Amino acid sequence: MFAEILPLLTKALGETIYMVVVSxxxxxxxxxxxxxxxxxTAKGQILENVVINQSxxxxxxxxxxxxxxxxxxxxxxxxxxxxxxxxxxTAAIVPLVIAxxxxxxxxxxxxxxxxxxxxxxxxxxxxxxxxxxxxxxxxPEAMPGIVSQLTTVIIALVGESxxxxxxxxxxxxxxxxxxxxxxxxxxVMLATVVVLIVLVQLVQFVGNTLAKKLDKx
Amino acid sequence: MIKLLGIEKIYDSPSGKVHALKGIDLEIAxxxxxxxxxxxxxxxxxxxxxxxxxxxxxxxxxxxxxQDMTQLSESQLRAARKNIxxxxxxxxxLSSATVYDNIAFPLKLSGTSSDEIKKKVTPLLELVxxxxxxxxxPAQLSGGQKQRVGIARALASDPKILLCDEATSALDPQTTxxxxxxIKVINQNLSLTVVVITHEMQVIKELxxxxxxxxxxxxxxxxxxxxxxxxPQHRITKEFISVLLSNDLPAAFRGNxxxxxxxxxxxxxxxLIFLGDRADDPVLAKMIRSxxxxxxxxxxxxxxxxxxVPFGRFxxxxxxxxxxxxxxxxxxxxxxxRVEVIGYVRxxxxxxx
Numbered sequence: 031m032f033a034e035i036l037p038l039l040t041k042a043l044g045e046t047i048y049m050v051v052v053s054x055x056x057x058x059x060x061x062x063x064x065x066x067x068x069x070x071t072a073k074g075q076i077l078e079n080v081v082i083n084q085s086x087x088x089x090x091x092x093x094x095x096x097x098x099x100x101x102x103x104x105x106x107x108x109x110x111x112x113x114x115x116x117x118x119x120t121a122a123i124v125p126l127v128i129a130x131x132x133x134x135x136x137x138x139x140x141x142x143x144x145x146x147x148x149x150x151x152x153x154x155x156x157x158x159x160x161x162x163x164x165x166x167x168x169x170p171e172a173m174p175g176i177v178s179q180l181t182t183v184i185i186a187l188v189g190e191s192x193x194x195x196x197x198x199x200x201x202x203x204x205x206x207x208x209x210x211x212x213x214x215x216x217x218v219m220l221a222t223v224v225v226l227i228v229l230v231q232l233v234q235f236v237g238n239t240l241a242k243k244l245d246k247x
Numbered sequence: 248m249i250k251l252l253g254i255e256k257i258y259d260s261p262s263g264k265v266h267a268l269k270g271i272d273l274e275i276a277x278x279x280x281x282x283x284x285x286x287x288x289x290x291x292x293x294x295x296x297x298x299x300x301x302x303x304x305x306x307x308x309x310x311x312x313x314q315d316m317t318q319l320s321e322s323q324l325r326a327a328r329k330n331i332x333x334x335x336x337x338x339x340x341l342s343s344a345t346v347y348d349n350i351a352f353p354l355k356l357s358g359t360s361s362d363e364i365k366k367k368v369t370p371l372l373e374l375v376x377x378x379x380x381x382x383x384x385p386a387q388l389s390g391g392q393k394q395r396v397g398i399a400r401a402l403a404s405d406p407k408i409l410l411c412d413e414a415t416s417a418l419d420p421q422t423t424x425x426x427x428x429x430i431k432v433i434n435q436n437l438s439l440t441v442v443v444i445t446h447e448m449q450v451i452k453e454l455x456x457x458x459x460x461x462x463x464x465x466x467x468x469x470x471x472x473x474x475x476x477x478x479p480q481h482r483i484t485k486e487f488i489s490v491l492l493s494n495d496l497p498a499a500f501r502g503n504x505x506x507x508x509x510x511x512x513x514x515x516x517x518x519l520i521f522l523g524d525r526a527d528d529p530v531l532a533k534m535i536r537s538x539x540x541x542x543x544x545x546x547x548x549x550x551x552x553x554x555x556v557p558f559g560r561f562x563x564x565x566x567x568x569x570x571x572x573x574x575x576x577x578x579x580x581x582x583x584x585r586v587e588v589i590g591y592v593r594x595x596x597x598x599x600x
Contacts, residue, residue, distance in 0.1 A: 152333070152335060153352075156400075156404070157327075
């Protein structure tokens with residue numbers, strides 16, 4: 031029986047990892063700069079701009095307030111436009127990315143806020159440009175925090191990708207629903223849950239180790 | 248080197264406008280160590296930040312090396328700031344970078360090659376005595392060592408000016424001493440102009456040539472450290488100095504009524520201040536010899552030194568006939584010693600032998 035489940039599991043795990051990794055990569059590429067923008071345009075920061083800060087902040091809040099399952103369905107036309115289909119692993123990446131960008135933005139913003147303002151002041155006193163302050167002071171100093179925060183985002187993505195799977199996205203969620211629930215096979219359900227637990231533990235462990243290694247405080 | 252003209256700074260705060268600086272004029276000469284002392288909230292940190300435009304004054308002009316800082320564009324200002332090093336109370340070192348990389352930081356900002364950086368950082372590490380800590384992170388250092396890194400970092404871009412914002416306020420007295428000594432060495436060897444912000448009179452006394460006392464957004468008093476120390480005018484200055492030099496009466500007289508008229512069994516207490524070579528003169532011995540009938544009791548004495556100038560403070564008690572006391576006062580008035588008459592005070596009965 032196990033031999034029968036194993037290929038299903040490996041395929042589903044592969045799909046989940048694919049969805050999470052690709053979504054995370056795209057969402058970080060946009061979300062990290064977004065977090066920098068949110069932090070640096072805030073009042074008293076190096077690129078203070080109330081208009082940009084508040085309008086971007088409102089959009090971020092708006093997207094974050096939509097539950098993932100609703101977001102996923104609501105943007106189906108957009109997903110179809112982008113990848114040509116609303117079903118499948120690749121199609122699932124679109125809502126995953128959209129949901130993760132504001133999440134990452136806020137998490138990165140929180141980490142950047144924890145960098146003591148004295149460091150920015152010292153860099154300004156040395157004649158640093160805003161770009162240098164971001165790349166040489168804010169991001170390196172906030173890196174341990176950012177790594178921890180991104181670990182949380184990855185774990186949230188594992189959960190959301192399972193939800194995406196439920197409406198035809200593939201992956202571990204899809205396996206659990208179709209085989210475990212609809213075909214009454216509790217052993218498949220159990221195996222999926224175990225794999226998810228191990229996956230999340232592993233992500234958390236790697237994240238913690240990396241954050242600790244980066245933290246010189 | 249630094250000239251501040253009519254500096255005003257007004258902040259908006261939730262409780263209304265705060266007038267932090269109210270028309271400050273200040274001139275600091277090349278190579279000088281200039282102290283600015285004030286209580287917290289007096290505006291001294293704002294003032295020093297106006298020199299490198301970390302705070303833009305609401306009104307007034309800031310000239311550094313002849314350049315009007317308030318008129319510079321952002322990029323000109325960044326260039327000008329490289330000539331002004333700054334150290335901070337909480338050091339403000341990058342926790343994610345080693346000692347070496349922290350010192351190299353201003354050089355990396357200007358795009359210096361790593362060979363050049365090495366040539367620059369190695370002697371700086373030696374200067375501040377941290378050659379063996381080059382690869383450690385700030386978290387592994389003591390407060391004094393962190394400030395040494397701060398100083399080396401401030402010097403890396405060969406500035407002409409060093410601003411010290413409460414640089415020793417987070418350090419213990421011994422470490423403070425060693426940091427002040429280091430700043431002195433740098434001032435002399437690199438002919439650096441140093442501006443020192445502090446709330447500790449000890450720092451002013453040990454380190455500075457000149458001092459400005461700032462209170463409530465204005466300069467209450469200024470001058471050479473020796474003058475201000477030996478002859479403070481403003482109440483706030485006297486308070487700062489009294490931390491170091493007690494103005495209390497000797498224990499045997501403390502708490503008793505001070506009268507300007509002679510009362511029975513009282514001593515006329517005088518505070519004498521000797522300066523320079525006078526501190527070595529046998530003035531009191533001469534007084535006793537030439538004024539017959541006056542008794543002189545030494546109640547308090549302290550000899551100190553400010554920038555190598557001896558500085559003595561004494562409290563003596565005179566007793567005897569009125570004539571004798573008056574002749575003693577006349578004698579002292581003719582000598583090169585500052586006399587402050589405290590008044591007639593009775594000795595505590597408990598202290599009478």
